[in-house]
Amino acid sequence: MKWLKPAVVFLVCCISAILWCIHAVQAPFFNEDTRRTEAYLRAMYDKLAPDLQQERRLAKAYWRRYPDVRENQLWGEDGVLGIKGPADHYRNHGRQEGRIYTEIDWPEDIVQEKKLAQAYWDRYPDVAASAVWGRRSSMGVLGPRDHYRLFGRMEGRHWGE
Amino acid sequence: MRYRFLFISFAFILFFTLVVKGVLLYQKENRISVILLTVESLRHDLVKESITPNLLQAAKSAHRSLVHRAVSGWTGSNMITLLTGLTPFQAGVHTRGQSVDGKLLLPLEVLADKGYQVAGLQGFMTMDLYRNLGLGIDDVGTDPFFWLTQRAQDKKYFFLWEHYLHTHLPYRPGKGYEVALDALVADKEAKQRVEAVRTTTHIKAGSIDYQTGDVQAIHALHTANAREFDDWFARFWELYTKSGLRNRCVLVVTADHGDEHGERGNVGHASTNLGGHLHEEIVRVPFFIWVPETLTKQEWPKVVDHSSHTDVMVTLLELLGVNVPKYLEGRNFLEKQVPASWFGMTSGGGFSEEDPANIKYFEYGAIEGRWKLLWRKHKDGREARRLYHLGKDPGENDDGYALYRDQVAELEKTLAAKIHTARNRPVREDAAQNLVGSGPQWVFPPGSGAYGYKQLAGRFYFEWQGRDDADYILQYRAGSGDNMVDGELEVRGVKKDFGKLSKRYWQTWVVPVSPVRVRVRRADRGGWSSWLELEAMP
Numbered sequence: 099m100k101w102l103k104p105a106v107v108f109l110v111c112c113i114s115a116i117l118w119c120i121h122a123v124q125a126p127f128f129n130e131d132t133r134r135t136e137a138y139l140r141a142m143y144d145k146l147a148p149d150l151q152q153e154r155r156l157a158k159a160y161w162r163r164y165p166d167v168r169e170n171q172l173w174g175e176d177g178v179l180g181i182k183g184p185a186d187h188y189r190n191h192g193r194q195e196g197r198i199y200t201e202i203d204w205p206e207d208i209v210q211e212k213k214l215a216q217a218y219w220d221r222y223p224d225v226a227a228s229a230v231w232g233r234r235s236s237m238g239v240l241g242p243r244d245h246y247r248l249f250g251r252m253e254g255r256h257w258g259e
Numbered sequence: 260m261r262y263r264f265l266f267i268s269f270a271f272i273l274f275f276t277l278v279v280k281g282v283l284l285y286q287k288e289n290r291i292s293v294i295l296l297t298v299e300s301l302r303h304d305l306v307k308e309s310i311t312p313n314l315l316q317a318a319k320s321a322h323r324s325l326v327h328r329a330v331s332g333w334t335g336s337n338m339i340t341l342l343t344g345l346t347p348f349q350a351g352v353h354t355r356g357q358s359v360d361g362k363l364l365l366p367l368e369v370l371a372d373k374g375y376q377v378a379g380l381q382g383f384m385t386m387d388l389y390r391n392l393g394l395g396i397d398d399v400g401t402d403p404f405f406w407l408t409q410r411a412q413d414k415k416y417f418f419l420w421e422h423y424l425h426t427h428l429p430y431r432p433g434k435g436y437e438v439a440l441d442a443l444v445a446d447k448e449a450k451q452r453v454e455a456v457r458t459t460t461h462i463k464a465g466s467i468d469y470q471t472g473d474v475q476a477i478h479a480l481h482t483a484n485a486r487e488f489d490d491w492f493a494r495f496w497e498l499y500t501k502s503g504l505r506n507r508c509v510l511v512v513t514a515d516h517g518d519e520h521g522e523r524g525n526v527g528h529a530s531t532n533l534g535g536h537l538h539e540e541i542v543r544v545p546f547f548i549w550v551p552e553t554l555t556k557q558e559w560p561k562v563v564d565h566s567s568h569t570d571v572m573v574t575l576l577e578l579l580g581v582n583v584p585k586y587l588e589g590r591n592f593l594e595k596q597v598p599a600s601w602f603g604m605t606s607g608g609g610f611s612e613e614d615p616a617n618i619k620y621f622e623y624g625a626i627e628g629r630w631k632l633l634w635r636k637h638k639d640g641r642e643a644r645r646l647y648h649l650g651k652d653p654g655e656n657d658d659g660y661a662l663y664r665d666q667v668a669e670l671e672k673t674l675a676a677k678i679h680t681a682r683n684r685p686v687r688e689d690a691a692q693n694l695v696g697s698g699p700q701w702v703f704p705p706g707s708g709a710y711g712y713k714q715l716a717g718r719f720y721f722e723w724q725g726r727d728d729a730d731y732i733l734q735y736r737a738g739s740g741d742n743m744v745d746g747e748l749e750v751r752g753v754k755k756d757f758g759k760l761s762k763r764y765w766q767t768w769v770v771p772v773s774p775v776r777v778r779v780r781r782a783d784r785g786g787w788s789s790w791l792e793l794e795a796m797p
Contacts, residue, residue, distance in 0.1 A: 139408055165789065169790050236790075
């Protein structure tokens with residue numbers, strides 16, 4: 099049995115060395131392909147990783163703009179997807195339907211905002227009648243500012259009392 | 260002596276641990292993953308060099324099927340076949356509210372047991388249609404590109420089903436893919452008919468009488484959607500190849516089903532027009548499969564003559580080295596070529612069947628060689644059969660049922676035996692009410708909006724359509740943040756009257772918690788009404 103001890107040590111060392119070599123060859127340090135792949139994956143991860151706080155704000159804004167989505171059993175506020183619902187809806191349907199997936203600006207002074215909103219609606223009846231930004235929309239007094247930010251200023255509309 | 264014993268024991272444990280670790284590592288790195296990418300409503304004739312160059316460029320390294328057929332006229336039924344290998348006759352899922360038999364041990368469940376992460380990432384995959392399949396929905400809502408990046412990094416093996424949806428009706432091409440319709444339509448009426456295709460998700464059969472001249476314009480719109488998909492696929496292909504997934508992941512690209520472009524007077528498919536059928540524009544879809552080099556066999560043909568959705572799961576299981584359940588009727592079409600033969604079955608209304616418990620009609624189909632028989636059976640007992648020769652009449656315009664009795668007799672016998680085995684799974688009880696807007700309609704206030712004290716004349720109440728002798732639940736939410744209050748009220752009848760409010764009460768208690776949101780539903784059954792959002796003006 100004298101050979102047993104060195105044989106076991108030898109075997110363990112051999113297997114360890116083989117495993118080490120296999121992985122060393124595949125390691126980015128030695129392998130250009132692996133290095134390139136890992137760099138690509140890191141870049142993709144950084145680009146695509148979601149910011150959950152922002153996703154929550156975006157979800158709330160989407161629900162606020164689109165009550166039909168908010169009420170939906172799947173994508174809605176009480177839907178099974180939670181705050182992922184609006185992103186999923188936008189990715190698969192909303193984008194094609196021309197919906198908007200951005201945050202909503204919340205005014206500091208709601209009383210002043212109501213006056214501004216009324217003025218904007220009075221000035222632009224098409225906005226006042228809009229299902230998304232109008233007087234009877236679920237956006238309420240937040241609608242006109244949202245409309246102005248997204249479209250109005252580009253269309254040369256006026257914001258103010 | 261004791262030390263020697265300890266040393267030997269320790270050395271052996273270390274040795275075997277290393278061996279096991281090595282084997283597991285080898286297995287993990289060599290286990291093959293699967294991406295099943297289905298494209299909504301992509302007809303086979305939308306895949307050509309002028310429309311989908313990126314897909315066809317990538318397909319140079321793929322195996323493809325020259326004639327691949329779906330097995331049903333709507334998404335759910337076809338997807339169940341793709342994900343389980345069960346034919347629609349076996350699965351028995353023909354409309355919403357149905358699911359496959361939970362007692363069956365299905366392929367995706369077997370893969371999950373073997374350690375695969377089996378995932379679907381899109382919201383609609385949580386519907387009861389896709390229950391009992393073994394499809395994990397924990398990651399639903401995650402961007403597929405991000406999810407695949409993570410899997411490429413952590414090297415976990417997986418089965419991912421991703422469904423590209425933007426090729427579904429309405430055919431509304433995105434920015435940069437616009438179609439000049441005026442040049443394609445004959446007159447104002449034709450433009451109106453085609454405009455519906457650009458704006459509507461459902462166009463019920465018979466509601467618009469599409470003419471032969473409309474086909475070109477409708478086709479052009481759908482073509483633009485297919486181009487958009489092709490650019491999306493280019494980004495997907497970049498991830499698939501540059502992330503290393505190409506070396507350890509089988510990729511399948513196919514469509515759930517095709518779409519009619521007005522050839523028979525309708526647009527869309529069973530779920531969108533309720534006039535479901537199994538003509539070639541619905542069942543012929545593209546099919547490509549990319550297999551990692553380590554699995555590819557030289558003798559596999561680059562182009563397979565024909566295949567169907569029923570064959571896909573069997574082929575995948577054999578590629579993954581997983582035993583194929585005996586009840587699956589498909590074949591590994593890379594290994595085994597057989598004469599053309601196909602069976603299909605669809606409900607007339609697919610997902611949108613008017614009453615899921617009473618499907619109006621089924622259409623069954625069978626192909627042997629070049630002959631195709633379509634057999635429609637209505638709930639009221641009426642039947643209609645059509646026979647086509649796909650070689651001479653690929654557009655299926657000339658019904659040869661009365662002329663070719665020998666072919667009819669043979670096909671009828673085969674299809675009748677198949678129909679005899681067809682199952683129809685139970686429908687979930689509330690499926691009929693599961694559609695959007697199924698709850699009570701608001702009477703007062705009539706809709707969301709801003710209301711002042713004067714408008715309500717000091718009297719605050721909610722009223723909805725329904726029965727006076729029924730119980731309802733009124734759910735409310737008011738205010739926001741720390742000041743938010745919410746709860747439910749039980750109401751008998753269709754009105755909840757809060758009585759006359761003083762102006763002071765309105766200003767003190769109602770305005771500060773504005774907006775107030777309420778919705779209502781029957782206490783015993785049915786869905787919720789839409790939310791009513793009321794802004795209380797000072």
